[in-house]
Amino acid sequence: MPAPDPGPLLACPRCDQGLSALAGGGWACGPCGTRFPLVGNIPALFADPASTLGEWRNRQQFAVESHAREAVRLQAALSGTTLRPLARERLSLLQQAHADQARRLQELLAPLGVEQRGGAAWATHLALRTRLPPDQGLTTYFANIHRDWCWGDPENAASCELVAGALGGEAPYPLLVLGAGAGRLAYDLHARLAPVLTIALDFNPLLLLAMSRIVAGEPVGLWEFPLAPRSLADQAVLRTLSAPAPAGPGLQLVLGDALRPPFRRASVGAVVTPWLVDIVGEDFQALAGRMNRLLPAGGRWVIFGSLAFGQADPTARYSLEEVLSLVMDAGFGEPEVREDELPYLCSPASRHARRETVVTIAATKAREVPAPARHRALPDWLVTGTQPVPLLPSFQEQALSTRIYAFLMGLIDGRRSMKDMARLLVEQRLMTREDAEPAVRSFLLRMYDDAQRDGSGYR
Ligand SMILES: C[S@@+](CC[C@H](N)C(=O)[O-])C[C@H]1O[C@@H](n2cnc3c(N)ncnc32)[C@H](O)[C@@H]1O
Structure with a gap:
């Protein structure tokens, strides 16, 4: 029995119109002009x-x-x-x-x-x-x-x-x-x-x-x-x-x-x-x-x-x-x-x-429901580049820790101790005396661990 033609079922992931088969293999969308290649013999039907x-x-x-x-x-x-x-x-x-x-x-x-x-x-x-x-x-x-x-x-x-x-x-x-x-x-x-x-x-x-x-x-x-x-x-x-x-x-x-x-x-x-x-x-x-x-x-x-x-x-x-x-x-x-x-x-x-x-x-399935909006992996402000970047709470937190990390990195000169660095953090009003030393230690510990790592995470 020959394999059935999937063509009548396929729709363009970009504009939802039907696809037509290309002579040399692959598919194409007439209305939006997107061509979908084969990878080996597998059609790649991604929006882009x-x-x-x-x-x-x-x-x-x-x-x-x-x-x-x-x-x-x-x-x-x-x-x-x-x-x-x-x-x-x-x-x-x-x-x-x-x-x-x-x-x-x-x-x-x-x-x-x-x-x-x-x-x-x-x-x-x-x-x-x-x-x-x-x-x-x-x-x-x-x-x-x-x-x-x-x-x-x-x-x-x-x-x-x-x-x-x-x-x-x-x-x-x-x-x-x-x-x-x-x-x-x-x-x-x-x-x-x-x-x-x-x-x-x-x-x-x-x-x-x-x-x-x-x-x-x-x-x-x-x-x-x-x-x-x-x-x-x-x-x-x-x-x-x-x-x-x-x-x-x-x-x-x-x-x-x-x-x-x-x-x-x-x-x-x-x-x-x-x-x-x-x-x-x-x-x-x-x-x-x-x-x-x-x-x-x-x-x-x-x-x-x-x-x-x-x-x-x-x-x-x-x-x-x-x-x-x-x-x-x-x-x-x-x-x-x-x-x-x-x-x-x-x-x-x-x-x-x-x-x-x-x-x-x-x-x-019992009934129709309104179609969900097209999936968007990224928000508008990241795509258009013209909208304000939102001040998300996690961005605020990261901004503060990045400032502290940059400051600490700049203090590593081969001479200062952890206590010296903690004192400077307090003087700069970046942290309280109680928090400064443990924070410096955990930061340096992470840096040390990173330096020991083999960098071979297989993905
Ligand atoms: C937890 S695995 C399960 C794989 C398989 N269903 C199984 O039971 O062995 C999740 C699978 O979903 C795929 N996947 C995740 N997000 C996807 C997406 N947006 N579109 C297509 N495949 C996706 C991954 O590549 C992976 O093969």
Whole structure:
């Protein structure tokens, strides 16, 4: 059976008009003229594809360089003459793993290209307010790749069982998985429910490029660096990531932003948001309205995962009860809810493993609600440059601490002691006598810790 054409479902994430297929691959929006390229064979349906892919390319460079730098540090450590044999063995394993991981990531991410982002593209990106969240690196969810395609079968099967149940065991047309990650759930649901079309959308190209190869039946090798290795050999483990069988036709991968979903109104039979609603960069209330817009009456929304809202704004850190009430306010009928305890990211190579009480919420669309405003990742004053920069309380606090830090930095001359510095702070009326000495110590402690750090946070 040929794969179905997703074209009729797609809409421009910039102006909501329909898209047409480009002759050489990719999609284009006639009315606004935006062209959406393919990354490998995955359409990149971002509102501003050039800039978003440029941002991901920067993160690619950062991820690859982090491994390469770590390999160099390990090589230097290996040249020590007093190393015990087991330490040499461990460092040598890690050195080879990091150097090899840099090559593997570069190769896997090659379809992102090496083209650099231009200044004009960046300006458009800002104007569209589509900036990627700063806390989302290419490898933020790296463990998911290994869980999905190597050692996570019990976890994967349990998740599929719960979500398939919440979808009523039926095959919607199409099934949309938003924030699909490395894609195992989308793959399993596609195999189990056999929808004609399953769309797995995520904004992270590393996860989708790995998934794309794996579900095509091409195993991928990547190193796992477990959080708490069980043994020396577990410090770095080369995993072969593979699917039980190549995916059947109709499993379509899409690079896109869940907050600007590139689909026409009421075009999706069911939408699943696994482990997404609490980490996404939008208030749940607006997100629920967005899900309503994607579905026709009778369409299903399945929320799966934890509800660990960590938003800065305390009013947006919703409880389960609030989530259910907001789902109903967003035009859905009374949701079915269940809670189950599941293993979560339990790598056999790690002593660190989690159990999570996972919630599965199934809600059916009952009525239309007003469409939420287009998602804006940045406020106007940051975009236009003409409006006053608001004097937020956190800005005020930071302004004061930056003044104090700058003052303290200027006092470090290789001669003054902490007490000398604290005395000067008091004389300048920047702090009281009681506060000054502990503050100087904690500032210098942080500076000292930073100086000791290896600077190799993999993102
Ligand atoms: C906690 S992970 C869950 C991944 C997958 N659903 C699973 O259960 O393994 C969250 C996923 O959402 C993706 N994500 C976060 N914000 C997104 C956005 N605005 N648009 C698309 N994907 C997003 C991340 O890249 C990541 O893959």
